[in-house]
Amino acid sequence: MICSALHYKNVFCRLKNIDGQYKCLPSEHDWQLASALENDLKCFYDCTTLFSGTSYPTSNLFLRHVCDIRLCLNEWVLTTRYDEFRIMAQKMIEKFDKYWHDMSGILSIACIFDPRFKIRLVEYYFSMIYGDDATSHVQIVYGDCQSIVKEYKARYASAASSPGYSSSSLSTCHFMPSSGSYKGSTEWILGFISFVNVGNEEVKDELETYLGEKLVPFNVEEEFDVLAWWKVNGGNYPILSQIAIDILAIPVTTIASESAFSTGGRFVSPYRNRLHPSTLEALMCSQSWIRALCGGIRFAF
Numbered sequence: 001m002i003c004s005a006l007h008y009k010n011v012f013c014r015l016k017n018i019d020g021q022y023k024c025l026p027s028e029h030d031w032q033l034a035s036a037l038e039n040d041l042k043c044f045y046d047c048t049t050l051f052s053g054t055s056y057p058t059s060n061l062f063l064r065h066v067c068d069i070r071l072c073l074n075e076w077v078l079t080t081r082y083d084e085f086r087i088m089a090q091k092m093i094e095k096f097d098k099y100w101h102d103m104s105g106i107l108s109i110a111c112i113f114d115p116r117f118k119i120r121l122v123e124y125y126f127s128m129i130y131g132d133d134a135t136s137h138v139q140i141v142y143g144d145c146q147s148i149v150k151e152y153k154a155r156y157a158s159a160a161s162s163p164g165y166s167s168s169s170l171s172t173c174h175f176m177p178s179s180g181s182y183k184g185s186t187e188w189i190l191g192f193i194s195f196v197n198v199g200n201e202e203v204k205d206e207l208e209t210y211l212g213e214k215l216v217p218f219n220v221e222e223e224f225d226v227l228a229w230w231k232v233n234g235g236n237y238p239i240l241s242q243i244a245i246d247i248l249a250i251p252v253t254t255i256a257s258e259s260a261f262s263t264g265g266r267f268v269s270p271y272r273n274r275l276h277p278s279t280l281e282a283l284m285c286s287q288s289w290i291r292a293l294c295g296g297i298r299f300a301f
Contacts, residue, residue, distance in 0.1 A: 002038050006031070024277070033082060040076065040085070043068045051252050058248040060114035060226055063107040067125040070096060106250065108141040109148065113244045114226055115216040115233075149207050152239050206237050 009031055016025045026034075047065040050057055073096065076089035108122045122141055126134040216229070226248060234241035268275060275283075 002034050002041070006034060006038065021274075033084060036080075036082060036085070040072065040080075043072045056251070058226055059107070059110035059250045059252065060117070060248055062252050063111040063125065064117075064121065066103075066107060067129065070100070070129055071125075105141060105144055106247075109145050110247050110250065112141075112145055112211075113230075113240070113247055114224075115210075115229055116218045116224060118211055118215060120215065146207060148243055149205075149239060152243050156239055156242070206240050210237055210240055 012025055015022050043065070047069060050061060050065055070093075073089045073093050076085050077093070080086055080089070111117050111121050112119050114121075119138070119142065123134065123138050126137050130137050216224075218224075226244075230237075230241050230244045230248075268280065
């Protein structure tokens, strides 16, 4: 919308001369702000496009865009020459930090399960956001990831000891005892699996193995199907692949992001297209407050 308005800058000036009731002509300072805002809002536009409820992106893509917004706000505060932007950015940072503590962990863990980035992208962005404290925050994320792996290991172990698991394991085995009292029994298989899991402490952890391998080459021009990658490599990481299935499917939003920007369309119609900005703002705020006070009950005025 800002890009379209900038192309018609001269039209607004002419409209003032033609229409005597037109009183909202933007000043030259307003046009300068719009021009500067056009470039600064690109990261927000890219993030909104990605998070759209109609494209259903996997959660490994969220961290990079959310961190870009945080860095963009920092740049506004430190480098902008417009006080309006600085004040707005400071308020947005306060709101961002309010939710960042709750969402940064799961976004970072989802990013770790992208073989192109793993924990290296978390370290990259945290170094710019937290500075000298980045290492401690990365360790917190890594610790949370280890806790999830342990939880899934416990589930995996309980599933392996279930009767259903023994029959499926038996069908995939390439060897069976040919004689003796264990003929036709799977108890020895379960016992052997437990013995190997408990006794062999030198076996490297799946998470450490995954993070220790090289990153998958990153190509900006080609789309990467992270779910297909885990499907192919699930045999190498049976526990991590189960975690990836659950983590990567978490949606960042339950509604289409575009609907958040269509509020004005409910008030400005072909029959009410000359509302003063302050009147329009009052209508939008009043409806929002009434919904909050009345538990979402809609009122028709």
